Amino acid sequence: MFEGAAVPGPRQLKLMPSFAGDLPDPMHSHEDVLVRVTGEDVVAVRNAVADVKAIALKAGWTVRWGIDGFRSENRVEGGRGLARNPFHFTEGFGNPASEREVADRALVREGQGEPDWAVGGSYQVVRVVRFATELWDKDSVGEQERIMGRRRDGKWLDGAPVGEEPNFAADPRGRQTPLDSHVRLAAPDRRNPPLLVRRSYSYDRGNGDTGIIFFCLQRDLAKGFEAVQKRLEGEALAKYVLTTGGGYFSCPPARRRLDRRPQLEVVRERGWHGGALRRQQGL
Numbered sequence: 001m002f003e004g005a006a007v008p009g010p011r012q013l014k015l016m017p018s019f020a021g022d023l024p025d026p027m028h029s030h031e032d033v034l035v036r037v038t039g040e041d042v043v044a045v046r047n048a049v050a051d052v053k054a055i056a057l058k059a060g061w062t063v064r065w066g067i068d069g070f071r072s073e074n075r076v077e078g079g080r081g082l083a084r085n086p087f088h089f090t091e092g093f094g095n096p097a098s099e100r101e102v103a104d105r106a107l108v109r110e111g112q113g114e115p116d117w118a119v120g121g122s123y124q125v126v127r128v129v130r131f132a133t134e135l136w137d138k139d140s141v142g143e144q145e146r147i148m149g150r151r152r153d154g155k156w157l158d159g160a161p162v163g164e165e166p167n168f169a170a171d172p173r174g175r176q177t178p179l180d181s182h183v184r185l186a187a188p189d190r191r192n193p194p195l196l197v198r199r200s201y202s203y204d205r206g207n208g209d210t211g212i213i214f215f216c217l218q219r220d221l222a223k224g225f226e227a228v229q230k231r232l233e234g235e236a237l238a239k240y241v242l243t244t245g246g247g248y249f250s251c252p253p254a255r256r257r258l259d260r261r262p263q264l265e266v267v268r269e270r271g272w273h274g275g276a277l278r279r280q281q282g283l
Contacts, residue, residue: 007115007117008115009115009250010114010115010118010121010123010250011112011113011114011115012114012123012220012221012222013123013248013249013250014248015030015247015248016029016030016125016246016247016248019229019230019233019243020233020234020238021238021241021242021243022242022243023242023243023244024243024244024245024246025244025245027064027065028065028067028128028244028245028246029065029245029246029247030247030248030276031064031065031247031276031278032276032278033061033249033276033278034124034126034247034249034276035052035056035276036215037049037052049066061278062278063276064276064278065245065276066276067128067203067205067213068203069201069202069203069212069213070201070202070203071083071200071201071202072084072085072202073090078097078162078163079097079098080092080093080095080096080097081095081199082154083200083201083202085131085200085202085212086131086133086202086204086210086211086212087131087133087136087144087148087240088144088152089144089148089150089152090152090153090154091198091200092198092199093150093154093162094183094186094187094193094194094198095197095198095199096193096197102197105195105196105197105217105218105219105224106122106196106197106217106218106219107120107121107122107219107253108120108121108122108123108219109219112219112220117252117253118250118252118253119253120253120254121250121251121252121253122217122218122219122250122251123217123218123219123220123221123224123248123249123250123251124215124216124217124248124249124250124251125214125215125216125218125221125224125225125246125247125248125249126213126214126215126246126247126249127213127214127215127243127245127246128203128211128213128214128243128244128245128246129211129212129213129214129241129242129243129244130209130210130211130241130242130243130244131210131211131212131240131241132239132240132241132242133208133210134208135239135240136240145157146177146178146181146236147178147181147182147236147237147240148181148182148183148237149177149178149181149182149183149184150183156177157176157177158170158171158176158177165190165191166190168184168188168189168190178236180234180235180236181235181236181237182232182235182236182237185231185232185234185235186228186231186232187228188231194224194227194228195218195219195220195223195224195227196216196217196218196224196225196228197216197217197218198214198215198216198217199215199216200212200213200214200215201213201215211241214246217251221248247276
């Protein structure tokens with residue numbers, strides 16, 4: 001996308017690598033531009049997607065892949081956007097509650113070695129993750145909670161409420177929260193949370209193909225998503241999930257105050273569509 005451009009590209013932007021257990025489909029991965037359309041009205045979202053596709057085609061772009069998503073039980077609690085995923089667990093508790101914290105994790109800063117135009121923007125990771133829901137539902141709720149490391153409603157396995165942090169140091173052998181549980185591997189030190197802001201959407205394409213469209217924003221790919229993903233290698237959840245597509249993208253700064261929450265303020269979304277475009281050669 002930035003080859004031959006008059007301005008330098010984002011320093012960290014690259015093709016998303018395959019991590020342990022991934023099986024990416026090349027036809028649903030990477031590409032030049034990602035367009036994300038969200039809204040409260042599903043019909044309005046679909047109409048907007050059709051308009052974007054028509055404009056893109058006229059401008060010489062090819063729509064390579066796309067996927068529709070939704071957020072079940074979408075709501076805000078304690079300043080965090082929450083929703084239930086296809087595994088029946090509530091997601092979003094790990095996000096910061098204040099706009100200042102969101103900006104601190106997500107927005108590119110001066111002094112990072114990025115081009116001037118990219119300061120105030122963000123790096124976005126998109127992952128299409130298929131869930132083995134039939135296999136998952138054969139496990140008891142208690143076993144599912146030990147695999148995740150939290151109760152379905154977000155409470156901690158050591159009894160700590162949602163708004164407090166668990167004391168993993170007091171459980172060095174993982175008797176309360178297993179050492180290979182998802183949340184314990186993703187954020188082993190809750191006082192120093194991962195440097196990213198995440199938001200997921202559920203999808204259901206029929207014939208058992210259901211899961212989440214995971215995406216997260218961060219100012220540094222290596223310190224954000226990649227650090228978490230490497231820690232998750234060997235997690236108990238691995239046999240229930242399969243990443244089949246996605247990519248890395250650079251988000252330019254929004255035309256508004258940069259200390260505002262970046263693209264995460266919509267909490268009543270019912271319709272969602274993400275699509276990736278490729279520019280035709282010679283244009």
